[in-house]
Amino acid sequence: MKLASEQDRFLGMDYYITESPGCGGIIRRNPEDFLVVEVFEDLRYEGGRYLVIEVEKTDWDTHHLIREMSRHLRISQKRFGWAGTKDKRAVTRQRISIMNLDESELDRIRLPDIKINVLGRTNRAVGLGDLLGNRFSITIRELSCPDPARSLASVSEEIRRHKGVANYFGVQRFGDIRPITHKVGEALARGKAEEAARIFLALPYAGEQERTREARERLWESWDIQVARNDFPSYLHHELAMLNYLAEHPGDYAHSFDVLSVNLKRLFVHAYQSYLFNRILSLRLAKSMPLDEVLVGDVVCFSKGGMPDMDKTQEVTEDNLEAIARLVNRGRAFVTLPLIGFESRLAEGRQGEIERQVLQEEDILPEGFKVVENPDLGSRGTRRTALCPVDPKIRVERDSAQLEFVLPKGSYATVVLREYMKDAS
Numbered sequence: 327m328k329l330a331s332e333q334d335r336f337l338g339m340d341y342y343i344t345e346s347p348g349c350g351g352i353i354r355r356n357p358e359d360f361l362v363v364e365v366f367e368d369l370r371y372e373g374g375r376y377l378v379i380e381v382e383k384t385d386w387d388t389h390h391l392i393r394e395m396s397r398h399l400r401i402s403q404k405r406f407g408w409a410g411t412k413d414k415r416a417v418t419r420q421r422i423s424i425m426n427l428d429e430s431e432l433d434r435i436r437l438p439d440i441k442i443n444v445l446g447r448t449n450r451a452v453g454l455g456d457l458l459g460n461r462f463s464i465t466i467r468e469l470s471c472p473d474p475a476r477s478l479a480s481v482s483e484e485i486r487r488h489k490g491v492a493n494y495f496g497v498q499r500f501g502d503i504r505p506i507t508h509k510v511g512e513a514l515a516r517g518k519a520e521e522a523a524r525i526f527l528a529l530p531y532a533g534e535q536e537r538t539r540e541a542r543e544r545l546w547e548s549w550d551i552q553v554a555r556n557d558f559p560s561y562l563h564h565e566l567a568m569l570n571y572l573a574e575h576p577g578d579y580a581h582s583f584d585v586l587s588v589n590l591k592r593l594f595v596h597a598y599q600s601y602l603f604n605r606i607l608s609l610r611l612a613k614s615m616p617l618d619e620v621l622v623g624d625v626v627c628f629s630k631g632g633m634p635d636m637d638k639t640q641e642v643t644e645d646n647l648e649a650i651a652r653l654v655n656r657g658r659a660f661v662t663l664p665l666i667g668f669e670s671r672l673a674e675g676r677q678g679e680i681e682r683q684v685l686q687e688e689d690i691l692p693e694g695f696k697v698v699e700n701p702d703l704g705s706r707g708t709r710r711t712a713l714c715p716v717d718p719k720i721r722v723e724r725d726s727a728q729l730e731f732v733l734p735k736g737s738y739a740t741v742v743l744r745e746y747m748k749d750a751s
Contacts, residue, residue, distance in 0.1 A: 667707020
């Protein structure tokens with residue numbers, strides 16, 4: 327099994343599922359090189375309190391967009407609903423619901439590089455459960471291998487043989503420029519709220535703007551909240567909100583995260599869960615336990631509309647092993663792994679041994695995810711498929727390649743691309 331780059335291993339993504347050499351190259355030279363469109367069931371919007379719009383945005387982070395839209399509309403961010411966070415350096419189309427808003431009020435929104443299309447009204451906010459997946463069209467430029475078409479075809483053949491790629495959480499889950507989100511979540515899960523706040527506010531990272539990095543460095547050294555309020559750049563909205571809270575409520579680190587939006591403040595513990603998931607998945611690969619085959623003790627989910635559906639899971643036993651194996655082979659069931667939370671029940675058999683080994687090495691217990699100091703930051707836990715089914719269509723033109731594919735919700739296009747690009751991704 328081919329070992330991944332040091333950066334990937336830092337995030338728990340230890341291996342590639344394919345052995346073929348990568349094609350190198352770069353992605354996101356332009357936002358237009360990375361197109362993402364949400365895939366929904368055929369929903370009808372026939373009236374209700376929620377206005378549903380489709381927003382096409384270029385080079386916008388979802389949380390930043392929601393904050394700016396709420397400011398222009400002069401309403402609370404709590405009135406917005408959406409199905410998932412999308413890449414910033416990309417062109418993305420996603421659905422957003424806004425509670426108790428008249429269509430005419432959208433004229434107040436004056437933001438660059440966005441287009442709004444009204445889909446109708448409904449009685450239910452848009453949420454993650456509505457989403458089936460995402461359709462991607464991605465261009466890789468400056469391919470560095472001698473025969474790109476042959477190299478890409480070789481990787482594709484291996485992916486088809488494995489029925490997909492390892493369903494790792496990609497770097498976006500942890501922070502593209504400053505991948506520390508899981509470290510904040512780890513500190514929270516260990517009951518170290520002050521350490522979590524220090525990491526989020528003050529830990530500098532090389533990829534940040536120089537002004538940002540220097541402000542963080544000064545706070546890291548001094549931990550002077552009052553000085554940092556005036557020192558931090560105005561564009562660091564989340565950090566300044568937390569600093570203002572801590573200045574008014576000294577020492578209340580756990581609740582300082584409450585000034586962030588609900589979706590954002592929960593990302594921290596979720597990111598640590600994601601890191602543990604990546605480690606569990608890597609250890610399963612290291613023990614040569616296939617992702618497209620089931621073992622007694624595994625937990626599987628079933629397909630819905632051709633995509634994995636986590637609403638129904640089942641444990642594999644000696645009695646049902648043969649029947650579930652047939653479903654997995656036909657792509658109608660999928661092996662799942664845990665996103666550890668305080669209600670998680672670890673698997674039986676060899677998979678259970680892996681889960682317990684990772685928790686022991688991390689010296690963490692599921693109960694830690696309650697986050698006693700602030701339960702709103704905690705997580706009960708859930709499950710996620712070990713395998714991400716994908717079958718890219720590829721077109722090569724000189725030193726560029728365009729890949730088109732559909733992924734289940736929550737799966738990362740960069741995790742597919744890393745198999746094709748290898749260390750250069």
